[in-house]
Amino acid sequence: MRVSFTKMHGLGNDFIMLDGRDNALPVLASPAVRALSDRKTGIGCDQLIVLEPSTNADFRMRIFNADGGEVEACGNASRAVALLHGKAARVETSGGIIDVAPAEIGARVDMGIPRFEWDAIPLAYAMDTLSMPVGWDTLENPVGINVGNPHVVFFVDNADDIALGQLGPVIEQDPLFPERVNVNVASLSSENALKLHVWERGVGLTRACGTGACATAIAAMRRGITARTVDVTLPGGTLAIEWDDNDRIIMTGPASESFRGSFEWDDFA
Known part of the structure; x- marks a missing residue:
């Protein structure tokens, strides 16, 4: 055929x-x-x-x-x-x-409405998903979020400084994440603009991840880092993410x- x-x-x-x-x-x-x-x-x-x-x-x-x-x-x-x-x-x-x-x-x-409950991400056990009390090497206290698939988001001073190719697979496979997880490392590049690197579950380091950009933008908004409209720049380019008045994630790119x-x-x- x-x-x-x-x-x-x-x-x-x-x-x-x-x-x-x-x-x-x-x-x-x-x-x-x-x-x-x-x-x-x-x-x-x-x-x-x-x-x-x-x-x-x-x-x-x-x-x-x-x-x-x-x-x-x-x-x-x-x-x-x-x-x-x-x-x-x-x-x-x-x-x-x-x-x-x-x-x-x-x-x-x-992209729909994000989920923040620990068992919706899912995690192996209950914890605060806005500042998860866990860490791997220099990456600590991520935000947990489900935007149709599971993500953790780490905010750092400079996303380019993190060896995500080494830490990504360790975090992805950690028993805390029964369905594995996408790993996002982000830093604020200017007002309402984020720089992002993603270790994608089942893929590895990727030039772009749309759900990762959505998850990271919503995590930044929940943390009060940005307003409810933000540009997220990945190695492959930039996506515009909005969390609208109905709590729905709108991605354009x-x-x-x-x-x-x-x-x-x-x-x-």
């Missing part, structure tokens, strides 16, 4: 997009995801995205990290999906239903199509 794909990216966070809304795709197992995601022998990506029919929304978006694991949310992929679809839509994800729409500078996504192609399913299954 020959399958068409679209390669897209949001600020350098790249995706293989498979559209199964009109023609069903075969069952996608973890080994196939890993093979397709491999940058030397496959197509290469951070996440593989599958679009499917939905009974609860206009369509469903499934998200697989490069390690083969399926996850709940991906902000950058949501913007890419908005551009691929070409018009406003309600999209079902494992983390809830989100609203996406093309925008002047890319796409606008309503660019996404692009790289190329299109096709492959034989049996070569990777």
Whole structure:
């Protein structure tokens, strides 16, 4: 079976997009995801995205990290999906239903309402999630938050000074996080502007993470570091994050199509 794909990216966070809304795709197992995601022998990506029919929304978006694991949310992929679809839509994800729409500078996504309860993140046991009484090396007292997927956010003097490539996998795999966790390290670069580096669960260091930008912005707002609209700059570029009057997270930023192609399913299954 020959399958068409679209390669897209949001600020350098790249995706293989498979559209199964009109023609069903075969069952996608973890080994196939890993093979397709491999940058030397496959197509290469951070996440593989599958679009499917939905009974609860206009369509469903499934998200697989490069390690083969399926996850709940991906902000950058949501913007890419908005551009691929070409018009406003309600999209079902494992983390809830989100609203996406093309925008002047890319796409606008309503990421929903953040969760702060310890068991919603989830954590292994109860604690204050605004200043968690835990630490790893120089990273201490993070904010815990779920924005469709689990995050911890550390605020430091200079995000560039943190060896996140070493600390990220340790924190991600810590038993405190039963579903593992995305690790964000941020610093205030100017008024209502943050610099951010992200260790993404199942991916590693990434040029951009939309849910990480959302989580970090909301964490900064809860801590009183910024106002309720903030620019978050990652290595791949900048996203605008707003926490609106209805407590919904609105993310706006660019996404692009790289190329299109096709492959034989049996070569990777």
